[in-house]
Amino acid sequence: MTSDRILKDWDDTNSLLWGQMPIQIAHNLDKSELFSRDALAALIEAYPREHYNLIQTASRESRRVWREGEVGNLSGHQIIDAIGAGTLWLNLRKVTDVDPRYRAKVNELFDEIRSHVPNFGHPEHTAGILISSPRAQVYYHSDLPGQGLIQLVGTKRVYVYPSKPPFVAPHHLEDIALFGVEVDMPYADWYDRHATIYDLAPGQMLHWPLNAPHRVENLDAVNISMTISYTDEEIRRLQMVNFTNGLLRHKFGYQARSRSTTGPSFFAKRLLQRTLRNSSWIRRERDSRQSVDFKLDGARLGAIIDIPKAAIAS
Ligand SMILES: [Fe+2]
Structure with missing residues (x-):
């Protein structure tokens, strides 16, 4: 070595x-x-x-x-x-x-x-x-x-x-x-x-x-x-299952029990995940959880300056 x-x-x-x-x-x-x-x-x-x-x-x-x-x-x-x-x-x-x-x-x-x-x-x-x-x-x-x-x-x-x-x-x-x-x-x-x-x-x-x-x-x-x-492939499949089970629970009130990454239930979830991953509902929910609202202050290192919402949108 x-x-x-x-x-x-x-x-x-x-x-x-x-x-x-x-x-x-x-x-x-x-x-x-x-x-x-x-x-x-x-x-x-x-x-x-x-x-x-x-x-x-x-x-x-x-x-x-x-x-x-x-x-x-x-x-x-x-x-x-x-x-x-x-x-x-x-x-x-x-x-x-x-x-x-x-x-x-x-x-x-x-x-x-x-x-x-x-x-x-x-x-x-x-x-x-x-x-x-x-x-x-x-x-x-x-x-x-x-x-x-x-x-x-x-x-x-x-x-x-x-x-x-x-x-x-x-x-x-x-x-x-x-x-x-x-x-x-x-x-x-x-x-x-x-x-x-x-x-x-x-x-x-x-x-x-x-x-x-x-x-x-x-x-x-x-x-x-x-x-x-x-x-890897298994982690990717688990992510699809997590996404779809979460969607079923939040949007349709359905608690999926299976976390299988093979078989028909997995392939149905993969299809649903591919269809809905960029839907407007998902985008809205994600945007509401992530927003930028400050920048660093060049005059006082370590301090921040609030960015007004209007400036962020523009
Ligand atoms: Fe971490």
Whole structure:
């Protein structure tokens, strides 16, 4: 095994535990020039508007805040400084589509995972870069694709919960598939007694079982992380089932019992999903849950300026 591999000191038990339990893996991506501050500042400046989300959250002691905004006309370095001073969270989604250098690196990582995990296959995969404030947090949620979190700068505390009820139930996944919003899941403090908790430092990566709920608290300076996300045929079929079961429940009051990803009930759902996924009802419901209402303040780094609704519409 050569030393230029991304995954270092692979523990063979990880090959057995992959997807079954949360596991922590060592990597060397934090040493890559692609994740230096200068490289990321340049990346942010060129980033297409439709591929990033800027979120304001509350610090840990405060009541919940979840607003979406835009970076305004700040430079890349100023944006990172603003994140350093605020409680913000910038998600450069699909960096693997936006910049081929990151695509090449993430492909390399997936090749290595495949070499260690016999049944991993060749899922479609993507990655995003998260830049977040020292005291920012990401609330309790599940993701529909397979997921891993790679820590590059700063330290964060990651709570990973069991991927089963009551922590995550089918109707939670259905709502995510239908409305595209992950952070509306119910959460109670006592869930933490059943979480696996990691203080994730640069050079460490986490992988957890499909749909396992998680939440994140940043512990110190600006945090830079990369999320990897993958979808194979089974995950894709589960997403269709979640979408259609959610639609049947919300729109027609019908509680579907089957979560099968094969057979006639699945193929009927796939047809319904293809017919309705872009319907006006779905678009309206999603729009009502996602709106941009602030931009970063260039004069006071870390502060935000409200954008009036009329300006957003224009
Ligand atoms: Fe997540």
